[in-house]
Amino acid sequence: MNGELSFQFDHVHIFCTDLSATERWFVEGLGAEMVARGDSLGTPSAKLRLAGMEFLLRVARPGEQLQVVPSPRYGEDHLGLRVPDVDAAIVELRSRGVTIEMEPKDMGPDLRVAFVRGPDNLRMEILQRKGSQA
Numbered sequence: 001m002n003g004e005l006s007f008q009f010d011h012v013h014i015f016c017t018d019l020s021a022t023e024r025w026f027v028e029g030l031g032a033e034m035v036a037r038g039d040s041l042g043t044p045s046a047k048l049r050l051a052g053m054e055f056l057l058r059v060a061r062p063g064e065q066l067q068v069v070p071s072p073r074y075g076e077d078h079l080g081l082r083v084p085d086v087d088a089a090i091v092e093l094r095s096r097g098v099t100i101e102m103e104p105k106d107m108g109p110d111l112r113v114a115f116v117r118g119p120d121n122l123r124m125e126i127l128q129r130k131g132s133q134a
Contacts, residue, residue, distance in 0.1 A: 011054040078123035086128035
């Protein structure tokens with residue numbers, strides 16, 4: 001195949017040990033919108049929307065051996081969510097009971113980041129881009 005590829009982002013799929021707890025973390029903690037609850041081949045699932053992205057959640061299907069793995073590791077590590085003020089966002093997230101893994105920190109003159117942790121070691125970077133990259 002030598003032609004151009006035309007991709008559009010569609011979703012992030014997250015397997016979780018406790019669907020209700022993960023839904024709550026996204027909806028109550030991060031402010032995600034619950035789009036739908038249903039099933040994925042007979043397994044409870046949910047579709048959420050946050051920052052213009054769809055997040056699909058589901059628990060393990062019978063016979064699946066999913067594992068919670070520590071971070072850092074090779075492969076996916078975290079998702080990044082940009083905010084206008086990372087310090088204010090962390091104050092709000094903390095008030096909602098979200099676990100703050102790393103307090104806001106400057107990573108250079110134009111970038112300030114913090115990390116939060118959710119169920120099953122799900123990590124989210126909360127970041128603020130300053131200056132011309134905002």
